[in-house]
Amino acid sequence: MRFNLRWQILLAVLAFSLTAALLSFQVRSASLCTTRVPAAGGVFVEGVVGLPQTFNPLLSDPYPVDRQLVSLVFDGLTQVDASGQIMPALAENWSVSEDGRTLRFVLRDDITWHDGEPVTAADVAFTYGLMQDDNFPGPAALKNLWQSVTINQIDDQTIEFVLTEPYAPFLSETTRGILPAHLLEGVTAVSLADHPFNQSPVGTGPWMVGANQDWQQNGRLQLLPNPMFWREGTQIPVLEFQFFPNETALAEAFADGRVQAMNTVSPEMLPDVAAIPGVRLFTAESPRYTELLFNQGESGAPLLKSAEGRQALAYALDRDAVVDRVLNGQGLPLEGPYLPTSWAYNPAALTQYQYDPTAAQLALSAQGWEKVDGVPVRRNEEGEPLQIRLLTLAGAPHEPLAEEIAWQWADIGIETLVETAVDGAALRASLAEGDFDVALVDIPPPADPDLYDFWSQEAIVRGQNYGRWNNRNASEALENGRQIWPVTERRPYYDTFLRLFNSDLPALTLYQHATTYALSPTVEQAEIGKITQPRDRYKTFAQWFLLYRDVSIVCPAEEITPDSE
Incomplete structure (x- = not known):
């Protein structure tokens, strides 16, 4: 059998090249490591x-869940x-015009609706015009306010509101979400709901x-x-909300891993949730307080x-003890009717009521x-109990x-009879009728510090x-403060x-x-940092992730020490 020399040489070269390539791959593979890096995907629930x-946004005021969702979707x-x-x-x-009665807004020109259509002044006029209708199904206070306002669309980017008199708190009313007129053409206040x-x-x-969701039936909204x-x-491409009938069911789903977050953990549930392995708890100030009125x-x-x-x-009252014993410490000290985030907040003007049973x-x-x-309850000269x-x-x-408050007041000789209202409507009815001595109420203060509707004569x-x-000077200060804009x-009026x-201390803020x-x-x-509105919770959402993927990287060189030589 005769061998072809040229083929032998060619085969030898190929074999050598293949061997070299394999050796090179092995060398490179030996210098590569696998590491895990964030990967896109998943659903955050x-x-x-x-x-x-x-x-x-025009109908969400009475419903806490609705208010949170509206904050995420509307501006x-x-x-x-x-x-x-x-x-x-x-x-x-x-x-604002010189007479303080006309506000003119110029819209941004880079904003579109989620469907790609441009936002115009017609959307603004349509939205606020719905609240002027006598048949508007939302809060009566909204209807009464907007019926006193004249709305003028100047052009596609400019909208004007004319008030009957200067009213600085009106500016905060423009924080309400705007609706797309092009999708609601022909809709009236009657059919809106x-x-x-x-x-x-x-x-x-x-x-x-x-698209294509039925969250009222399946209890899920993406x-x-x-x-x-x-x-x-x-x-993470999807933020999903799952709705639960009560907090116990929600906590069970969280512990089982069916949901990755609890929107709110009540003080009562906090110890159980905190005991879940690996849980992270973020606590932030909330824009409401509880007071004794x-x-x-x-009467x-x-x-x-x-x-x-x-x-x-x-x-x-030892208010710190109240918060610790009843709320597991989930309350912040506060004096007065304004939150620390309000420009009218001025702690220097307020007495700090420290617990002082002797006083x-x-x-x-x-x-x-x-x-x-021998008598636990104080009495007056007529022998009447306190x-x-x-x-x-x-x-x-x-x-x-x-x-807890009744127990603390009993310590100084006050007999406190706790009376309960079955729901918010019953509570408001009792308050309006004056059927109470002291009322424990939650207050969500308005964005503007104008409290005329709460404390004026x-x-x-x-x-x-x-x-x-009934304080005339306080009423006048509130009235004057709402009639100027800067x-x-x-500030001096507030x-x-x-x-x-x-x-006068007409109310005591508890926390x-x-x-x-x-x-x-x-x-x-x-x-999660400071939360002013519900959407603030997701400020850093772009960096959140649920999944990993494996990638190959060059292994770090081993460090040679004198002892290893």
Whole structure:
């Protein structure tokens, strides 16, 4: 058999090349390592107690779940920042006329609806025009306000509001979400509540409602990141809300891993949730507080008629102990009717009512309520016992709070009868009728510090001054403060109001609410900071991730030490 030399040489070269390639691959493989890096994908599932009623910014006020979802999907002309100031949102800027009656807003030209259509002044005029209709199904206060406003569309980018008189709190009304007129053409106030738009709304906010969903039937709502907001994208493509009938069911789903977050953890549930392995808890200030409202009207207890009597009740309370014992510490100290985020907040104008039972007892004695040996309840000269009716909502946390307050007041000789209202409507009815001595109530203060509808003399008759605080100077300060626009000019009137409030003490703030959010350890790189509005919880969502993928990298060189040589 004869061999071809040229073929032999060629085969030898090929064999050598193949061997070299294999050796090279082995060398390279030996220098590569596998590591895990974040991967796009997955569905982030957040559990919420309750089911949305109407997914519409004009109708969401009475429903907590709805308000949160509306914040994610819709934008207003303006928004409130962390310092309580009104800032632009859909509006680029605005101006106020010299007489303080006309506001003109210029819209941004780079905003579109989730369906790609441009946002125009026609959308704004349509939205606020619905609230002017006599048949508007939303809160009556909204209808009354907007019926007094003339709306003029100047051009596609400019909208004008003409007021009957200067009214600075009006600016905060423009934070309400705007509706797309092109999708609701022909819709009236009567048909708004039942319109299919409310099941799959289109807004301008950071989140879009996914198509073809029936969240009222299956209890799930999926939101998608709006690419116009999340310009660089997100690792997680879907934010899903699952709705639960109660917190117990939600906590079980969270512990089992069926949901990766609990939207809110109540103080009562906090110890159980905190015990779940690996759970991360984020606690933030909430824009509401709980107060004791004192009835100074004819139907109120005699002790409450004087500031000294009301101050005695304040000194007799260890508010820190109330928060610790009933709320597992989930409450923040606060004095007065303004949150720290409000520009009208001024702690220097307020007395810090530290727990001082001695001062409380001296004040009660000075009011003619004396302790008698062997008798637990103080009495006056006529032998009448010192009794107070404390009104609150039934159930946790309000009823346990009331019981704790009653227990503390009993320590200085006050007999407190806790009376409960079955729901919010019953509570409001009792407040309006003056059927209480002291009421334990939650207050979500308005974005603007104008409290005329709560504390003015007029509000005793046509408002929510349920405590019947009758102070002319305080009323005038509130009235003057709402009639001028610059914050620097308004501030002195609210400082005056605060000093008068502090002197008379028509209500005692117990604590500012805190909201706790629970997150599973399966959610990586999630950080949650200060929350001014519900969408703030997801400020860092772009960096959150659920999945990993394996990638090959060059292994780091081994460090040679003298001992290893």
